[in-house]
Amino acid sequence: MKTRFRMFRRGNYFWSHDGETGKQASLRTKDKATALRLLHSKNEACQQPILNLQIARTYLTAGDPEIGKRTWWTVMNEIVLTKKNATRVRWDRAIKDKAFDLLRDRLLLETRAEHFLDVLRQGTVSTNVHLRKLHNFALDMNWLPWVRPGQKTLAQDRIRRKAGHYRGRAPENHRHGNQPGAPRVLRGLLAYWGSAIRRGRSHR
DSSP states (O other), rough: OOOEEEEETTTEEEEEEEEETEEEEEEEOSOOOHHHHHHHHHHHHHHHHHHHHHHHHHHHHHOOOOTTOOHHHHHHHHHHHTOHHHHHHHHHTTTTTTTGGGGGSGGGGGGOOHHHHHHHHHHHHHHHHHHHHHHHHHTTTOOOOOOOOOSSOTTTHHHHHHHHHHTTTHHHHHHTTTTOHOOOOOHHHHHHHHHHHHHOOOOO
């Protein structure tokens, strides 16, 4: 397994170099043996999640050989095939949203909450709605082994207030031409996913 950090010396001190980000940080020691132990700890901390993912993928692949290859583009294509007439036209248009380019080629198993948030920050209300539907479709097809992401504490009335805003129920915002920012959209989506987690747990 390729190590992420390597060590080098700058002046009297040893430093680490992050091969992924390019960031360099001092190990705050002049002793090579100590520096090597610190470097090993940094690499081990990074490798453990990767190893866990590889072990999980091995078990999951036994039941679904395609699970390690399936991307969000697969989800988009398959959900479109389930639609007809005008609904299919709307979905064809929706999946061309540029915000989905951040997610389109990403493997489902390697998707983190931050990837969803990046899409929402660049997208619109339509992006929010269709991302929820894509996520639910992947869950219904058992293509996602867990719900991601989730937040259990957000109140549902925030979703209603957000919906009212887009329907013209917040005249003070529309009067001044202000558009709702990404945080409100994100809260709505996270609240929705939080409720999905609760529903999933109730069926266990």
